[in-house]
Amino acid sequence: MNNDELNEAERKAAEVFAEFRRRLLIVATIAFSSGLILAASTIMYVGRLENSIENKYEESLQAQRELKELSKRLVDTEERERRAISRELHDEVGQSLSALLLDVENLTEMSTEDGVFRHGLQRIKALAENCVNEVRNMALLLRPSMLDDLGLVPALEWQAREVSKRTGMLVDTVEENVSDNLPEEHKTCVYRIVQEALNNSSKHAYAKNARVTVRQERNHLRVSIEDDGKGFDPSRVRGLGLVGMNERVSQLGVC
Amino acid sequence: MKKLRILLADDHTVMRTGLRALLERQPNLEVVGESENGRETVALVASLGPDVVVMDVAMPVLNGIEATKTIVTQRPATAVVILSMHADESYVMRALKAGARGYLLKDSAAADLISAIQAVSQTNRFLVPK
Numbered sequence: 001m002n003n004d005e006l007n008e009a010e011r012k013a014a015e016v017f018a019e020f021r022r023r024l025l026i027v028a029t030i031a032f033s034s035g036l037i038l039a040a041s042t043i044m045y046v047g048r049l050e051n052s053i054e055n056k057y058e059e060s061l062q063a064q065r066e067l068k069e070l071s072k073r074l075v076d077t078e079e080r081e082r083r084a085i086s087r088e089l090h091d092e093v094g095q096s097l098s099a100l101l102l103d104v105e106n107l108t109e110m111s112t113e114d115g116v117f118r119h120g121l122q123r124i125k126a127l128a129e130n131c132v133n134e135v136r137n138m139a140l141l142l143r144p145s146m147l148d149d150l151g152l153v154p155a156l157e158w159q160a161r162e163v164s165k166r167t168g169m170l171v172d173t174v175e176e177n178v179s180d181n182l183p184e185e186h187k188t189c190v191y192r193i194v195q196e197a198l199n200n201s202s203k204h205a206y207a208k209n210a211r212v213t214v215r216q217e218r219n220h221l222r223v224s225i226e227d228d229g230k231g232f233d234p235s236r237v238r239g240l241g242l243v244g245m246n247e248r249v250s251q252l253g254v255c
Numbered sequence: 256m257k258k259l260r261i262l263l264a265d266d267h268t269v270m271r272t273g274l275r276a277l278l279e280r281q282p283n284l285e286v287v288g289e290s291e292n293g294r295e296t297v298a299l300v301a302s303l304g305p306d307v308v309v310m311d312v313a314m315p316v317l318n319g320i321e322a323t324k325t326i327v328t329q330r331p332a333t334a335v336v337i338l339s340m341h342a343d344e345s346y347v348m349r350a351l352k353a354g355a356r357g358y359l360l361k362d363s364a365a366a367d368l369i370s371a372i373q374a375v376s377q378t379n380r381f382l383v384p385k
Contacts, residue, residue, distance in 0.1 A: 091313055094340045095267050098361035102273030105365030109280060132362040136342060146345055154345035 072251045079188055082143040090139040097132045101125060144191075151180045152187045156194060156212060167202040169210055169227075176215040189248045190214065190223055196241050197225035205229025258285040259376050262303060264296040264319065265289075265311035265338070274309060274338075274364065281369060293317025297325050300333055307372050310355070312339045312346075320353045327354030334375040338364060347382060357381035 104125045111118055139145070140162075146155040153175045160171035182190075194212050201207040207229030215222045234242070261284055265271050271289050278284045288303050290296040294317045300308060308326065312319040323335045336357035337350040347358045356375040359367045359382075367381075374381040 090340055095270060095361065098340070098364065099267060099269040099273050101362055102270070102277060102365050106273060106276045106280075129362060136340070145341065146343060149341075150345050150349060154343075158343050158345065 068251075071247060075248065075251065079143070083148065086139040086142040086145065089135050089142070090145060094132055094135050094139070097128050097135065101128045101132070104128065147187055147191055152182055152190060152214070153178050153180075155187070155191055156214065159191070159195060159198070160212060163198050163202065163210075169198075169202040169207055171198060172209070172211045174211065174213045174215075176213075178214050178216050178221075182221075185252060186221065189252055190221065193223060193245045193248060194225060196245055200241055201225070201227040201229055205231065258283055259307060259372060260285050260287045260303070260305045261372065262287060262296065262299055262305040262308045263289045264291075264293070264308055264314065264322070266291045266314045267311070270311070270361070274368070277365060277368065278372075284369075284372065291315075293319060293322035296322045297329070300326050300330055304330065305333055306376050308333055308335045309368070309372070310335050310337050312337060312341070312350075320349060323350070323353040323355050334378070336368070336371050336375055336381070338368070351380075 104121050108118060108121045108125070111121070140158075144155050144158055146158050156173050156175070160173045163169060164171050198210055198212070201210045205227055207227035210225065210227040213222075213224045213226075261278055263271050263274050263278075263286060265274070275286050275289070278286050287305055288299050290299050292315045296308065296310065296314075296319075297317070299305075308323075310319040310323060314322070317325075319337060319339075323337070326333055326335060334357070335355045336359065337355045338359060338361050339346060339350070340361050342360055350358045356378070357371045357380065359371055371381040
């Protein structure tokens with residue numbers, strides 16, 4: 001082997017090496033820049049994703065707020081309608097029927113004959129009396145006038161008597177320091193919750209006795225309804241009634 | 256015998272007309288006036304001095320219960336009979352606390368009002384529980 005051949009081989013090797021470096025550089029550059037592009041687009045994508053999740057979250061919060069507002073308005077409207085119909089029945093229909101009864105009585109007194117005419121008047125009278133009682137009961141069941149006229153305590157006591165009479169379950173009420181001037185929504189809320197609970201006690205728990213306790217403490221009103229029925233596990237049973245009670249209380253904006 | 260002088264307080268005209276017809280059939284009763292709200296009733300009691308007021312509860316301006324309170328302090332000689340649509344005892348209690356001497360239901364007025372008026376004019380109480 002001579003020197004020339006050796007130099008030639010060295011030169012070739014250097015050429016191959018240079019070529020290899022050049023390619024390596026190109027590949028590395030391409031890899032690096034595509035990595036950079038990938039990273040950048042990933043960051044942008046994640047950013048966009050984050051943004052949209054935030055928007056979606058905002059939207060769902062907003063929807064939740066709107067749903068709450070809507071359900072509050074629904075409850076308020078129902079109560080307002082009930083009050084209006086109850087008043088209308090009681091004050092207008094009931095009064096008119098009472099006036100009619102008076103007129104029938106006056107006619108009966110004035111009539112001299114005692115045949116068919118008098119008999120007819122007696123029938124009208126009986127019918128009107130029936131209607132008055134019917135209207136009175138309907139009005140009370142829709143919304144008891146005591147709630148607006150006399151306050152929460154008389155309304156709860158009436159409800160207890162009424163439930164006892166209707167279902168045979170004995171209801172006892174205990175009220176301590178309950179103010180006569182509770183806000184309208186609070187009175188309605190407590191009244192309706194007690195109504196729902198007593199309904200559950202007699203219908204689902206088959207209770208024979210129930211006790212409603214309402215106690216006003218410094219900053220809150222404590223309401224409890226106990227019965228001797230078969231009971232239930234609140235972590236398992238979650239009927240619409242309980243959800244409704246919860247909803248009513250949370251609408252007062254105190255919890 | 257001196258006739259008992261009655262004032263009718265009710266915002267329903269039909270009711271007043273019926274009551275007047277009922278009372279005027281009685282020889283010993285005389286309807287001396289009618290009013291449509293509580294304030295007017297208080298004023299008429301002062302100017303007419305009736306023996307008995309037949310008082311509706313749900314009246315505009317001043318309700319029957321508030322009017323009764325005023326009448327009882329201003330003119331105790333006048334007896335008040337409340338004529339109400341409400342049968343519940345809590346309403347009866349409120350009326351008695353206000354100073355009414357009688358309480359009866361509108362739909363039983365024809366049967367009970369005459370005896371209620373006679374009773375309260377002799378300072379007895381008259382209640383019709385249902």
